[in-house]
Amino acid sequence: MIDRVRTEPRALFAAVLSLTLIVVGCSSDKPDQPAKIAQQFVTALNNDDGNAAAALTSDPAKAADAIGKMYDGLGKDVKFDVKSTEESGAVELAAQWTLGQGEAAKRWSYTTRGKASDSGQGWRIDWDPAILVAGLTEGHTVRFLPTHSTPARVLDRAGQELMTEQVVTLVNVAPSADAAAVAPLLAQIDPAVTPASLSADIAAGQGNPVTALILREQDLAKVEAPLSALPGVTLAKQTRLLTTDRTLTSPTFSGVTELWQEAQDAAAGWSVEVVADDGTATKLVGEDAKPTPDLTTTLDLGLQQAAEAAVAPLQQQAAIVAIRPSTGGILAVAQSASADAQGPIALTGLYPPGSTFKTVTVSAALQAGGLTPDTVLPCPGSANIEGRTIPNDENFDLGQVPLHTAFARSCNTTMGRLAVGLPPNGLQKAAEQFGLGVDYVTPGLVTVTGTVPVADTPAARVESGIGQGSVTASPFGMALVAATIAHGSLQAPMFVDGRRGTGNRTPSPLPANITDQLSTMMRETVTAGTATILNDIPDLRGKTGTAEHENGAAHGWFVGIEGDLAFAVFVADAGSSTPALEAAGRFLRNVQPLIPR
Known part of the structure; x- marks a missing residue:
């Protein structure tokens, strides 16, 4: 009895405890x-x-x-x-x-x-x-929509329209399409499209549709109906920034397009809309687009068109870059069709500058002292300088002549001797005073000026002094050299009005008398030197250049100044400077009323 009575409370307590735990466990789990x-x-x-x-x-x-x-x-x-x-x-x-x-x-x-x-x-x-x-x-869903104000235009320096946003149509061709049927239609717009070229493009797409051509609105009307009827061809509309004049082309347009797009994106508004099944939409949240001002460049439409016309006849890669010396504004950048196929060689292509670099060599020698433009120096037909035989073009021999004559007639032997007497970094420092070797970050423009390494040996200085060896320059870089001579000091380049480029270094300034002396010598080059075929152009100053290289005929150069216009002309594998001089002549003779004065 005693044992049974004593165990029942324990059993009851255990049962109660178990039930309590179950209840607590359930209630603590629910929250x-x-x-x-x-x-x-x-x-x-x-x-x-x-x-x-x-x-x-x-x-x-x-x-x-x-x-x-x-x-x-x-x-x-x-x-x-x-x-x-x-x-x-x-x-x-x-x-x-x-x-x-x-x-x-x-x-x-x-x-x-x-x-x-x-x-x-x-x-x-x-x-x-x-x-x-x-x-x-x-019955409703949501969607995001970017919104834009009236698209900005891209203008030249006088406010003339260069580029606008336009509707284009992408001709997308699937692998199943018949290239032989599609290509003749597209060839009406672009004769370069052939069944073979289109088949190659389709094959390169690796089973994905490819965009065979992008059509402007006026071109679409000619081929829209027959293209739409072909299996495997779809037409998709987009908006793109395009030149107002379809014939206008310049490597600067890719950079300005990026700048334009950045401005459009920054000013864009947005909305999130609630959309019913019947398509009606109600704005839920968002922000209005801001006005986008037109983008004014420093380009001159007339000069740009003339530059393009000047290089168009050339089969070789060729380029013209024109700068306004007083402001540093880029006035024109044009390339031949074969140059366009290689990329923006006018702005970033690097080549030996040949005798156009003698502007730098003479500047360095004059600044070193003991020399004036009237100093008489030898100009033999060839000379052995530090173990390197340096010839003049066709070994012409002038004997003893003033420095200004040696420059105008482009005496390699004279310039090689001058370069040997400079310190190892003499040419490099002088080149930087003209912007050559300075890297610029310029809004809307990607450029490379050139490279002028320190010449540690006399032999290296001989090569550099005549624009050969390790010295390279872009057409843009040599145009900057000409602009610096014209202005009397280095102006950072500018492509968008009011937004000047920034260099990665600040070279020492050029003495005023140096640029004056160079300008006078460049005038003699036109009147009595290697550029006399341009002597009919009033007050033109310039310097020719022929640059040997390993992969073909010599490159041809001409850098010039007229009024408030400085420019460089480059023709690859030209064999001489003559094609560059001829292109400069076509350019200048067409733009006399347009040249800033």
């Missing part, structure tokens, strides 16, 4: 469920797994459809977080969207509210589209 299901839901959304997120709701089919349409309309660059949950099942989420791409991307943040409950088959988010975007209801 965690809204937080757990909410966290699982946002994790799936953040992993771009719409189906997994939908499966955690009370209506997976509707949820999957709504989440998919949300991704279609807004993208997938979003981060959802659980902001708070309550024991009642109330859930609050926070969303942070990045809408659009790159620099033009917009940020949008908001919070939503919903409810989690036990469906009998586990905890679920009670499906309501408002859990994704506040205010969203069944």
Whole structure:
């Protein structure tokens, strides 16, 4: 009796304790469920797994459809977080969207509210589209739209229109298309398109459609109907910044297009719209686009057209770069068709500058002292200088002549002797005073001026002194040299009005008398030296150059100054400076009224 009475309370206590634990366990587990299901839901959304997120709701089919349409309309660059949950099942989420791409991307943040409950088959988010975007209801979805004000134009320095945003049509050709049927239609617009070239483009697409041609509106009308009827051909419209005059072309246009696009993106507005099934849309949130001012460049339309016409007849790679010395503004940059195929050689191509570099050599020698333009120096037909035999062109021999004559007649032997007497960094320092070897960051323009290494040996200085060896320059770099002589000091280049380039170093200034002396010698080059075929052009100053290289005939150069215009002409593999002189003549004789004075 005693034992039985003493054990019953223990059994009762154990039963009560067990029941208490069960009750406590159930009640302590319930508050965690809204937080757990909410966290699982946002994790799936953040992993771009719409189906997994939908499966955690009370209506997976509707949820999957709504989440998919949300991704279609807004993208997938979003981060959802659980902001708070309550024991009642109330859930609050926070969303942070990045809408659009790159620099033009917009940020949008908001919070939503919903409810989690036990469906009998586990905890679920009670499906309501408002859990994704506040205010969203069944039968509606959302979309992001960038908005723009009237597109800016690209203008020349006088306000003439160079480029505008235009509608173009992309002719996209699938691998299944018949190239023999498509090519003749496209050849009506671009004769370079042939069945063979189109077949090669299709093959290069590796099974993907390729864009065979981009058509302006006036060209589309000629071929739209027959192209649309061909299997495997689709026409897609886009807007692009294009030259107003379709014949106008310049390597500067790619840089200005990037600058234009940056300005358009920075000024763009945006909106998120709620869209009903019938297509009606209501703005939910957004920001209006800002006005975009026209982009005024330093280019001169007339000079640009003349420069293009001057190099167009040349089969070789050729370029003209023109600069306004008083401002550093780029007036024209033109290339021949074969140069265009190689890239922007006018701005970044590096070549030995040949005798045009003698402007630098004479400047360095004059600054070193003990020498004037009237100093008489030997100009033999050839000379052995530091073990290197230096000949003049066709071994012409002038005997003893003043420095200005040796410069005008382009005596290699004279210049080689002068270069030997300079310090190892003498030519490098002198070149930098003209901008050659200085790297500029110029808005809208990518350029390389050239390289003039330190010449540690006398033999290296001989080569450098006549623009050979390790010395290189771009047509842009040599135009900058001419502009510096014309202005009397180095002006940083400028392509967009008011936005001057910045150099990676600040060279020492040129003495005023040096540029004056060089200008006088360059005038003699035209009147009595190697550029006399241009002697009919008033007050033209210049320097010719022929540059040997390993891969073909010598390159031809001419740098010139007339009024407030400085320029460089380059013709690859020309054999002499004559093709460059002829191109300069075509350019200058067509632009006399346009030259800034």
